[in-house]
Amino acid sequence: MLINKFFIKLNIYYIQKNKKIDMKLTLEQAQKAVEAGIKKSKELNLKMNIAVVDAGANLMAFNRMEGAWLGSIDIAIKKAKTSRYFDMDTGEIGKLSQPGKSFFSIEHSNNGLITFPGGVTIEHDGEVIGAIGVSGSSVENDHQVASAAKKAIS
Amino acid sequence: MLINKFFIKLNIYYIQKNKKIDMKLTLEQAQKAVEAGIKKSKELNLKMNIAVVDAGANLMAFNRMEGAWLGSIDIAIKKAKTSRYFDMDTGEIGKLSQPGKSFFSIEHSNNGLITFPGGVTIEHDGEVIGAIGVSGSSVENDHQVASAAKKAIS
């Protein structure tokens, strides 16, 4: 049984190295991330929208805390998608999309991107397997909550 | 304490009768509905997308079970919205949107409606305070899971 588990892990690692597969984000992981985000939000006395997408950038889990900004539903989802679309935190993209920078106006693609902080990738053995998007407060708070959600499943 | 609770209930009743407030759907209720839907889906061996919207028809909670149809993300959310938009189960609207019927092609409004079963209202003292949308299987199964989700918070 234990040996079995060990071999499965070894095999998954081996196959991944050969780039033949992607690990799948589970619903349990997505829920755990959302819960951790809500817990952090309560600690900070914030009301947040929290979204999780999988490797295909498709929505997996979402929660809006009571009284959280309605406009942040779409922003949280778009942050999660944006982060997975480019395999980096949304704040990093935002640095490059300023006037005069190389990705200026990238937000017009993909039916609307959100490029300020609050979107973070979910990784497994160096591969991005999903992303988390948080919206409802300052970008610093959004990012902090998203990071707490990520940490809970890392 | 007990008397206190009684007076609060009385007050809520009184205020509601006078239409000054709507009871608000809590995140806890929304989560409970989603959980009940997932539990029912597992019993029936189904993979579902489950969405909950509040009185403003705005997304409150969403979960996609692993392996559930990707196209049902949008359908589950649209079913929940459609149900709250017209304060009835989506299947009822679908009867009226058939060719020759009074609401034919109503699906073109509101950026896309879904008018087949799987969307049900959430009520409190006769007022609609939100709705649940389920998608991932036959409309009969979708409706059954949505009903189980509704029952868990009624």
Added chain:
Amino acid sequence: MLINKFFIKLNIYYIQKNKKIDMKLTLEQAQKAVEAGIKKSKELNLKMNIAVVDAGANLMAFNRMEGAWLGSIDIAIKKAKTSRYFDMDTGEIGKLSQPGKSFFSIEHSNNGLITFPGGVTIEHDGEVIGAIGVSGSSVENDHQVASAAKKAIS
């Protein structure tokens, strides 16, 4: 070397049975499907648009034959997406979306679906890992070309 390959195959099979991973569609497979579709179209003297999406319903490869209908660019892509969205051939969905049927007007979801034949799933060990969409002629011809494209990588 040969033993290695055998073990990898065995392992992938074993891990997949345990639903921990998805096989990834390769670009080589996507290109091969497109090529086979073009070859079949030429045999039948047709001008087609051929699209391939991966497991996340995201575009992987596309070709438009010279003189093929311009309106079929979007239809071919939507057929591929629709097929992956519901893990079935588009024609099957179309049977259910007719007036009076259970999925009537489902086309209003997901930013527009195409539910007539020409979209087929790509499978690996019973899991859908992508889909092919073909548009440019009658639905019978579209489906025939899509099937030829699928066969080339099955």
Added chain:
Amino acid sequence: MLINKFFIKLNIYYIQKNKKIDMKLTLEQAQKAVEAGIKKSKELNLKMNIAVVDAGANLMAFNRMEGAWLGSIDIAIKKAKTSRYFDMDTGEIGKLSQPGKSFFSIEHSNNGLITFPGGVTIEHDGEVIGAIGVSGSSVENDHQVASAAKKAIS
């Protein structure tokens, strides 16, 4: 035979001068451009999305390399379209769409433009007959790959 070829060339030249026709981009050319782009990307160890549109700014060929950014599917296609829309490389348009410049916010037109480098025109005898869009890395790399793709069919 040789004389025949000469006369055809002469005729094409004559007709073009009189602006009665546009040379049409062939699917073979579009595929050749995509292949050259992929070859260059591999040399540079990059994962790219490569799109080719014809004179009508309609998609002709597209390939996404495995592991390339999902958000770059739309960007590659939009770069190709943007380039053909204004018959210049996307980077040139981007210089004019900066704050204070004459085309500021032009990205809001045409359902979304991409105005940073990576989109290049395809020309024939001084006429633009299509365009190539590449996305998946820095704008310098995107432009380099797009240029290699263009060169392969020039």
